[in-house]
Amino acid sequence: MPRRFRLLIAAVAFGAMTVPAHAATVTIVMENLVISPAEVSAKVGDTVAWVNKDVVAHTATARNGDFDVMIQPKQTASTVLKKAGNVDYYCRFHPNMKATLKIAP
Template identity: 30%
Template sequence: MSSINRRDFGIAVVATMLLPVTAARAEDTAVHIDNFSFTPPQLDVKVGTTVTWTNRDDIPHTVVCAGKFRSKTMDTDGTFSFTFTEPGEYKYFCSLHPHMTGSVKVG
């Protein structure tokens, strides 16, 4: 093996060794808004997870967690995403229909 090939081989080995670390990162999670409810209504996620809410209803909705995040009004097929960077429980609701509630527990 020439020195260039050994160097390239070493870089490839190091890059391959890093792949499992990347794969272990938190994943994205989806919540659907349908029939005046959040589905699933409760989530348990890891720190770093991005949750995306998608409005599947025929009418507008929002996603609000007091002091943490607030979506704009989402029409049908509208989306809102938030990345949870700190552990804790995040209770949220629709400001247009306050009986609609959900929560995300980040651990």
């Protein structure tokens, strides 16, 4: 009986390790030279989709160098978040466009 119990525990533990976490997609809109929302919470592994509704190109450039995404006019671009922390980012073409991603582990 103890051997079966150990096998059962091992099987449950292995199954828990192989269950994939469901990543979310966080949508951020750039419109009228404003990033909205200006502060977003996400988790490592989530995808951020930047939607550019303007007629000019924008970037989402992390001040810490984690990402630098070009978003063409009337297009969407995305990136997957790789590490936790608060990341301030801005548009290189329009530095007044600023926002923050709060990324949880």
